[in-house]
Amino acid sequence: MDEIQVTLPDGSIHSYPAGVTPLDIARSIGKRLAKDAVAARVNGQQVDVTRPIFEDAEVALITIDSDEGREILRHSTSHLMAQAVKELYPDAKIAIGPPIENGFYYDIDVDEPFSEDDLRTIEDRMHKLAEEDFQVKREVKPIEELVGLFGERSEDYKVELLEDIRENQGDDSASIYWQGAFVDLCRGPHTPSTGWIRHFRLLNTAGAYWRGDEHNKMLQRIYGTSWPTEKELEEYLHFLEEARERDHRKLGKELDLFSFHPEAPASPFFHPKGTVIYNELVEYIRSLYGQYDYQEVITPQILDVELWHRSGHYDNYQENMYFTSPKDEQRTYAVKPMNCPTHALLFAGQKHSYRDLPLRIADFGRLHRYERAGVTSGLTRVRTFAQDDAHIFCTFDQIEPEVIQLVEIILNAYQLFGFEEVEIEISTRPEKHIGDVDTWDTAEELLKKALENQGYTYAINEGDGAFYGPKIDFIVKDALRRDWQLGTVQLDFMMPERFDLTYTASSGKEERPVMVHRAILGSLERFIGILLEHTAGELPLWLAPVQCRILPITDTQRNYAQLIHQELTAAGIRTELDDRSETVGAKIRDAELQKIPYMAIIGPREVEHETVSLREHTLGDRGELTVSKLRDLLVEHIDTKQQMNHKMKEDQIV
Ligand SMILES: [Zn+2]
Numbered sequence: 001m002d003e004i005q006v007t008l009p010d011g012s013i014h015s016y017p018a019g020v021t022p023l024d025i026a027r028s029i030g031k032r033l034a035k036d037a038v039a040a041r042v043n044g045q046q047v048d049v050t051r052p053i054f055e056d057a058e059v060a061l062i063t064i065d066s067d068e069g070r071e072i073l074r075h076s077t078s079h080l081m082a083q084a085v086k087e088l089y090p091d092a093k094i095a096i097g098p099p100i101e102n103g104f105y106y107d108i109d110v111d112e113p114f115s116e117d118d119l120r121t122i123e124d125r126m127h128k129l130a131e132e133d134f135q136v137k138r139e140v141k142p143i144e145e146l147v148g149l150f151g152e153r154s155e156d157y158k159v160e161l162l163e164d165i166r167e168n169q170g171d172d173s174a175s176i177y178w179q180g181a182f183v184d185l186c187r188g189p190h191t192p193s194t195g196w197i198r199h200f201r202l203l204n205t206a207g208a209y210w211r212g213d214e215h216n217k218m219l220q221r222i223y224g225t226s227w228p229t230e231k232e233l234e235e236y237l238h239f240l241e242e243a244r245e246r247d248h249r250k251l252g253k254e255l256d257l258f259s260f261h262p263e264a265p266a267s268p269f270f271h272p273k274g275t276v277i278y279n280e281l282v283e284y285i286r287s288l289y290g291q292y293d294y295q296e297v298i299t300p301q302i303l304d305v306e307l308w309h310r311s312g313h314y315d316n317y318q319e320n321m322y323f324t325s326p327k328d329e330q331r332t333y334a335v336k337p338m339n340c341p342t343h344a345l346l347f348a349g350q351k352h353s354y355r356d357l358p359l360r361i362a363d364f365g366r367l368h369r370y371e372r373a374g375v376t377s378g379l380t381r382v383r384t385f386a387q388d389d390a391h392i393f394c395t396f397d398q399i400e401p402e403v404i405q406l407v408e409i410i411l412n413a414y415q416l417f418g419f420e421e422v423e424i425e426i427s428t429r430p431e432k433h434i435g436d437v438d439t440w441d442t443a444e445e446l447l448k449k450a451l452e453n454q455g456y457t458y459a460i461n462e463g464d465g466a467f468y469g470p471k472i473d474f475i476v477k478d479a480l481r482r483d484w485q486l487g488t489v490q491l492d493f494m495m496p497e498r499f500d501l502t503y504t505a506s507s508g509k510e511e512r513p514v515m516v517h518r519a520i521l522g523s524l525e526r527f528i529g530i531l532l533e534h535t536a537g538e539l540p541l542w543l544a545p546v547q548c549r550i551l552p553i554t555d556t557q558r559n560y561a562q563l564i565h566q567e568l569t570a571a572g573i574r575t576e577l578d579d580r581s582e583t584v585g586a587k588i589r590d591a592e593l594q595k596i597p598y599m600a601i602i603g604p605r606e607v608e609h610e611t612v613s614l615r616e617h618t619l620g621d622r623g624e625l626t627v628s629k630l631r632d633l634l635v636e637h638i639d640t641k642q643q644m645n646h647k648m649k650e651d652q653i654v
């Protein structure tokens with residue numbers, strides 16, 4: 001028999017008889033590997049672990065616990081689900097079933113949407129099919145024959161896909177996979193048998209148009225998740241439960257923070273309590289502006305379309321812009337999607353010398369961007385928002401110190417909000433760019449040097465910069481270990497050209513400044529959404545819409561409670577008085593549900609002592625203290641913004 005040479009990932013070369021399978025290779029290496037190998041890469045291409053190899057090749061086994069392995073497991077789980085569905089609903093037609101992050105889905109054409117009960121029934125059947133441990137067998141057949149096979153089974157979507165393969169890809173054959181009597185058109189690879197698939201759950205359903213086109217039929221999409229071990233499945237389900245609990249759209253309703261109305265799609269209405277959070281964030285950022293020498297401006301929201309031609313937004317961004325023209329004026333305006341051009345106009349409107357630089361202009365201006373209905377979501381993707389936006393006009397030599405200062409501001413801010421883990425990424429020159437390569441190289445070096453000199457580690461996104469300059473992005477991990485990009489620092493060599501911005505250098509010559517776009521929290525709307533999920537709505541004291549709620553036990557204490565309410569309010573503490581005729585137990589429960597950091601309980605004893613009994617959210621009773629002590633404690637903790645979790649230390653109270 002012919003021998004072939006197999007190169008393994010460690011570079012070692014081994015001889016095997018031609019026709020050896022990746023599984024045979026795994027067995028020759030070790031039992032454990034053979035047990036875990038779900039598929040393989042042969043010359044870079046994913047194949048089934050049982051696919052014979054006839055020529056010299058590079059072979060890498062894919063184990064079930066790798067990212068690739070999990071993806072193959074999930075894809076196979078979608079097949080298993082389709083098999084179960086076809087057994088339970090013989091008239092169902094199956095469309096496509098790819099793996100997705102942490103799971104999979106399958107689009108199925110059925111008359112009635114699946115109910116929660118249906119999902120459990122399908123799951124049970126899947127477990128039974130997994131126990132039967134069908135071999136998953138690959139076959140390659142001429143398209144013609146497959147059209148017959150799937151046509152006979154009334155799988156119209158598969159027939160359409162086959163015709164696509166023939167016409168658009170020019171292939172005259174395709175692969176199918178059998179497991180028991182079930183067959184699916186698929187490129188593979190798959191788990192060697194259905195017995196590999198044990199730890200899965202069907203999660204939910206949604207309508208989905210065939211091929212994402214609303215002119216096509218609406219199919220039923222079933223989403224599920226699948227993992228190599230029960231432990232991972234449990235962990236993931238727990239994560240989903242946590243994420244559901246923390247969903248900012250749910251919290252926004254429960255805590256009465258914001259709502260959405262069909263009259264303004266994807267545009268939040270902030271209620272009084274949500275507005276408190278919003279304004280506190282603005283005030284916090286504003287406090288940094290004093291400290292770091294920024295000047296805040298207010299610029300128009302509606303500007304002549306000519307400006308957007310000049311800035312390049314019209315050519316590159318018009319799909320996301322709103323346009324308007326008044327009835328009486330022959331002039332078209334655009335609603336600003338970003339502040340940059342208005343700041344460029346401000347800079348251009350005055351003469352500047354090198355002594356004025358760096359000039360830092362900040363703007364909380366309201367922005368509007370048209371986002372398709374399919375991508376908007378709660379506060380995290382909206383059509384109207386404000387950023388903590390600023391533009392810095394500086395000389396090339398000032399880029400480095402500016403970047404150092406910005407990184408400091410940004411990281412301090414994230415720390416304040418309890419984002420402990422921050423990743424920094426530099427995105428470099430993309431293929432399509434303006435400006436000469438030397439300038440780009442120097443600028444990229446400056447960014448890297450600025451970070452390195454401060455001891456920050458960073459990743460490089462090669463070629464991922466904006467076409468007008470390199471940038472640094474800041475990505476935080478939230479409490480559920482999800483990544484969110486918040487801040488950004490972008491160098492821009494283009495806008496100063498387009499707006500012909502100049503300053504007088506020390507030599508007396510007119511020079512071009514560099515423009516730096518930067519945001520710390522980014523969109524404030526989005527930041528609130530992220531912060532609500534990160535904190536599960538347990539906002540730090542300084543951000544809490546209600547900081548202290550006063551709970552008289554009976555009507556008899558109402559007057560005293562009102563006095564305390566006035567005293568705390570006068571000290572700038574956001575206080576509410578709950579004088580409903582409910583039991584104190586019910587009032588406490590209510591305040592806990594509203595996640596109010598402090599509750600001041602007042603009964604006959606407190607009136608007599610001129611004190612309150614303090615309760616802290618989730619921590620319970622914190623003892624009796626005088627009103628002035630309570631006031632001072634709250635004021636101090638609010639002013640210093642010192643805690644993320646409004647937990648007062650024991651010794652501060654007693
Ligand atoms: Zn498939």
Ligand SMILES: [Zn+2]
Pocket residue numbers: 338339340391517518
């Ligand atoms: Zn900008």
